[in-house]
Amino acid sequence: MSTESAPQLGPIIQAERKARHLTLEQLAARSGVSKSMLSQIERGEANPTFAVLWGLTQALQLDLSELVGGGVTQKQAETIEVVSLAHTPEIRSPKGDWTLRILSPPNLASQVEWYEVEIAAGKSLASSPHSAGTTEHLTAWTDGLSVISGGNRQKLANGETARYRADLPHEIVNEATAPARALMVVHYRS
Structure with missing residues (x-):
């Protein structure tokens, strides 16, 4: 024994x-x-x-x-982080023309960021140039959106994605009579 x-x-x-x-x-x-x-x-x-x-x-x-055996090792659990709508950060224009809901995690800022975009009828979201090499990818969730980048303008139908330079002045315009929504991904070059 x-x-x-x-x-x-x-x-x-x-x-x-x-x-x-x-x-x-x-x-x-x-x-x-x-x-x-x-x-x-x-x-x-x-x-x-x-x-x-x-x-x-x-x-x-x-x-x-x-x-x-006296030694404890915790199993690696699959982690699913959930952020409620109430805790999703938002950026709103002062006049209520647009809202950006920040969907990307903070640790990816300045690498890749994604946003839910909502623009009021007849309004726009205009942006100054981002850092060199930055691109945006906008997927329309509703009809009526147009993207302007540099001297180019492109209308989007629901479900279409526009990829464009964001290191130039650029703008997303809602030409519809109802609010428009989209998913925007910003990709920064390192």
Whole structure:
């Protein structure tokens, strides 16, 4: 018989729970293990059964063999970040002519940025030149939009995409009698 003692799982489980900012109640709900049992396990007053351990490791996204072996490695979870409409940043023109909803993550600013564009009927979004080599890609979600870049003007139908230089003065015009919407991607050259 081995003289090696059993691993103390309670403190490891408690540390992993706290690292994930979970309360006992939250871990209980995720794992199906009662709050009182969790508390006893974390204090070392109860030894969890295999079924209890399995529920805890699944809820904490831990590898069971490493937990029992004393070294814990968290599984790489696929992360899906969701930004609600209420938390999507917006830029609005002072007169209400247009709205840009910033859909791209902040860490990509000045590399590639994408926006939901809404322009009021008969209004436009005019831009000064961006840095050299910058291009924009505008996909119309409604009819009535035109793009002007340099001396060129192009009308777009719903679903069409215009790709144009944005290192020149450029403008997106809504020639319709209703608000127009589009997806705009700005690509900066490095």
